[in-house]
Amino acid sequence: MRRFGKASIVIIVIETFIIGILAGLLLVAAGKPEAREQRNLITHFDRTDLQRIEEMITRFKEGTGDNLTMLEWGIDSGPYIHDVYNDGREIHWTVDNTRDGMAANPGKTEYVCRAIGLAETAKFYKVEVSDCDSYAKDEQISLISFNKDRL
Known part of the structure; x- marks a missing residue:
């Protein structure tokens, strides 16, 4: 069984952080009212x-x-x-x-x-x-x- 090196752990942490930010942005966007192109x-x-x-x-x-x-x-x-x-x-x-x-x-x-x-x-x-x-x-x-x- 191969162990993860420090570089692999850093990459996993960064990827998890990016996924968390993107999920948060999606949740914020879902709460905003829809912008309509044709207001009339x-x-x-x-x-x-x-x-x-x-x-x-x-x-x-x-x-x-x-x-x-x-x-x-x-x-x-x-x-x-x-x-x-x-x-x-x-x-x-x-x-x-x-x-x-x-x-x-x-x-x-x-x-x-x-x-x-x-x-x-x-x-x-x-x-x-x-x-x-x-x-x-x-x-x-x-x-x-x-x-x-x-x-």
């Missing part, structure tokens, strides 16, 4: 996307424009595509479900509204618009929601 595209409906929605709501309330596109996938169907544009005074929110083969009434619906907010229930955060054309001024229309279990 909402697809995960996770905490990062909710923060982007909150930013859009804040910008609207400050009178600053913004735009987002959201892809909301069903369990066994095509996506609902939400295109949201606001100029700081009005929100133009279009819901397009024409790619959903299971939709009862496929088509596009546009909401033109002058208020937006985030409502909280026990299980969801709901994005609600109000003061919309063709609706009662105080009617809250929930257009998208974030499941708290996924955040």
